[in-house]
């Protein structure tokens with residue numbers, strides 16, 4: 001391969017001469033694409049730089065290895081995506097992604113029993129992650145202000161002439177397999193880092209003399225292993241998705257089955273506390289069989305596998321405190337997993353990327369075109385978006401004995417106890433389950449779980465006054481005993 005080295009490379013073309021305000025987005029996964037969509041409303045030109053070539057079909061790519069695994073887009077994220085790209089949901093459904101009622105269509109084994117099944121207004125789309133990315137990308141590039149540079153790696157930030165700003169970034173085009181690698185400077189008024197949890201932004205900032213943001217890492221050592229299956233002909237069940245939740249510290253295993261586009265199931269085995277799920281066929285099935293319910297094992301043991309089993313272990317909660325950095329370039333911000341990456345089992349990352357794009361829009365609406373102190377203002381606002389999901393993910397992760405990076409405080413233990421009652425109630429009380437799903441779906445703040453009606457029910461349950469109404473318990477076609485809400489059934 002005839003690659004020219006960095007040092008022998010002439011730094012070529014520059015975007016500096018092109019007129020108008022220019023925003024540069026580093027990373028072309030979901031956070032980058034959604035940020036780019038919002039930036040279009042505020043800048044004359046937006047350039048997205050991505051190291052990978054983008055696939056023409058809905059297939060995974062190297063830079064987003066997590067795309068092989070189940071990706072649940074929470075209702076809040078679905079709403080924001082639909083606002084940013086009206087009609088996206090219909091397009092996804094036309095491509096085969098089923099709409100799933102969170103109350104009715106998800107067989108959900110909580111640590112306290114099966115979640116009550118009821119008809120709710122909460123719906124999610126069930127798809128493979130590459131399908132979502134493909135549709136978002138397609139919609140984004142129809143905007144003539146957006147320029148996408150694939151096969152292009154960000155190397156470093158470009159120092160600004162003005163103190164306290166960056167001038168853009170230096171990138172290397174051509175990709176790994178190209179015989180012509182060229183470095184170039186991309187000049188921009190605003191630079192947005194969306195290069196994910198492995199972002200090199202801290203290093204890039206240090207290279208320019210700025211402090212790297214402090215990091216908090218809380219790791220429950222979770223592993224994923226996933227495989228696609230063809231749904232057997234004639235198969236019928238009273239669910240479209242299954243979630244067998246782990247119940248740490250004792251029960252460290254869980255799994256998710258999603259019915260996705262193309263009449264397929266995407267099945268993900270999950271093991272916490274270093275109980276990583278295996279990636280060979282027999283052991284994968286054995287892992288499924290070892291779960292507290294055989295529901296997923298029974299579904300997949302006769303089904304035809306359509307993919308190899310892919311594993312993934314990069315699942316730590318990682319928070320980079322850009323908002324606390326003493327000195328920082330005013331026009332360099334970070335968004336998405338680059339700032340706050342979660343243990344993925346709570347399904348928050350994509351929705352936070354969408355909420356982060358909203359926060360970016362709000363901040364840009366307030367600024368007067370000079371981006372003065374913009375980074376600090378934006379990162380502080382983003383902190384408000386990530387605070388509750390971070391608390392939820394990390395405090396739940398403290399239930400694993402193996403979790404590193406912190407431990408449960410007394411307040412967290414009391415919260416665990418309270419939540420155990422809420423979850424127990426959600427196995428037979430549809431009104432409690434509705435609120436729990438709204439919190440999970442990020443439509444309301446976790447404080448909703450402390451509304452007086454829920455606190456009273458928890459109290460009643462603790463004291464033994466509130467018990468499951470046995471009369472509405474039913475056996476489903478898959479043989480499990482669940483409570484159906486008589487009111488909503």
Ligand SMILES: Cc1cc2nc3c(=O)[nH]c(=O)nc-3n(C[C@H](O)[C@H](O)[C@H](O)COP(=O)(O)OP(=O)(O)OC[C@H]3O[C@@H](n4cnc5c(N)ncnc54)[C@H](O)[C@@H]3O)c2cc1C
Nearest residue numbers: 027029030031051063066071072154196336337344349350
């Ligand atoms: C196993 C797993 C399962 C998950 N499940 C869910 C789920 O169910 N629901 C949910 O909402 N979220 C889930 N997530 C989180 C979700 O994947 C991310 O939050 C989401 O992809 C948004 O991330 P991002 O765009 O910030 O970064 P990423 O998706 O990591 O993308 C970073 C991008 O930057 C590019 N890049 C990196 N470095 C460079 C460079 N130097 N030059 C050029 N390009 C570069 C990469 O190629 C990539 O395209 C899961 C995550 C994992 C790990």
